[in-house]
Amino acid sequence: MLIETKKLTKTFGGLVAVNEVDFTIEKGKINAIIGPNGAGKSTFFNLLSGSYSPTSGRIFYKGKDITKLPPNKIARLGVARTFQTTNLFEQSTVLDNVIVGHRLRTESNLLDAVLRTKRFKREEEKCRDKAMEVLDFVGLTHVRDQLAGSITQEEKKRVAFALALATDPEIVFLDEPTAGINPGETEGLADLMEKMVEQQITVCLIEHKMKMIMALADKIMVLNYGEKIAEGTAEEIMNNQAVIEAYLGGDASA
Numbered sequence: 105m106l107i108e109t110k111k112l113t114k115t116f117g118g119l120v121a122v123n124e125v126d127f128t129i130e131k132g133k134i135n136a137i138i139g140p141n142g143a144g145k146s147t148f149f150n151l152l153s154g155s156y157s158p159t160s161g162r163i164f165y166k167g168k169d170i171t172k173l174p175p176n177k178i179a180r181l182g183v184a185r186t187f188q189t190t191n192l193f194e195q196s197t198v199l200d201n202v203i204v205g206h207r208l209r210t211e212s213n214l215l216d217a218v219l220r221t222k223r224f225k226r227e228e229e230k231c232r233d234k235a236m237e238v239l240d241f242v243g244l245t246h247v248r249d250q251l252a253g254s255i256t257q258e259e260k261k262r263v264a265f266a267l268a269l270a271t272d273p274e275i276v277f278l279d280e281p282t283a284g285i286n287p288g289e290t291e292g293l294a295d296l297m298e299k300m301v302e303q304q305i306t307v308c309l310i311e312h313k314m315k316m317i318m319a320l321a322d323k324i325m326v327l328n329y330g331e332k333i334a335e336g337t338a339e340e341i342m343n344n345q346a347v348i349e350a351y352l353g354g355d356a357s358a
């Protein structure tokens with residue numbers, strides 16, 4: 105088990121957005137979090153990545169309590185995430201976008217950069233090599249010299265994956281990675297997630313596309329009004345009465 109939450113809770117004023125959620129993320133698997141709109145999925149992600157601090161409860165990463173760690177320290181442990189929308193520098197190339205993203209995590213300080221020290225140059229090269237490697241991994245080598253503003257929506261989604269992968273993560277949190285793209289493209293991104301798991305990278309994603317999740321996820325947690333109402337394999341989730349009721353009238357067939 106890679107990550108474990110114990111009675112994780114987040115309230116906003118009187119609203120309980122995440123309510124005493126116990127969840128485990130299994131290493132080397134595709135873990136999914138689903139649930140109707142407003143169920144608390146994004147809040148849960150923000151708690152795990154340190155963007156929000158919990159009202160109560162605990163988060164463990166490989167057995168270590170990370171509940172109070174700030175986002176940058178959590179990132180350094182090997183946790184990466186993508187956001188629902190990725191803001192790219194549209195006037196820069198795809199490659200430069202990934203290099204800059206990667207640079208944010210390297211060691212050089214401003215003085216190194218101004219003086220262009222050996223260390224800075226060495227790191228610059230390393231960032232470039234890493235960016236090329238991850239762009240190859242996500243299938244974007246052919247557009248790496250194009251401006252980020254000129255690539256397709258699906259390619260932008262892949263850049264978001266590349267930015268996360270450039271940090272050499274052990275686990276990647278993907279927030280609705282296939283929102284706004286067509287079914288064929290969605291399948292391509294599902295393949296990419298499987299490829300990540302083959303490389304021993306654990307995946308945890310939020311998704312609304314049920315068909316895709318049921319085919320892809322090894323393990324699914326369902327949130328409803330902040331509470332975990334079910335956890336299990338796709339088959340277990342599809343036959344769970346509480347889940348069926350939570351989705352009645354919803355967009356479960358999306």
Ligand SMILES: Nc1ncnc2c1ncn2[C@@H]1O[C@H](COP(=O)(O)OP(=O)(O)OP(=O)(O)O)[C@@H](O)[C@H]1O
Pocket residue numbers: 116119120121139140141142143144145146147148
């Ligand atoms: N920063 C915030 N301040 C106040 N309330 C918030 C905040 N963030 C989320 N909420 C509330 O917490 C609840 C859970 O929201 P959250 O965005 O986590 O749900 P979600 O499952 O990700 O929804 P969606 O599928 O629509 O993205 C909602 O009622 C939302 O309005």
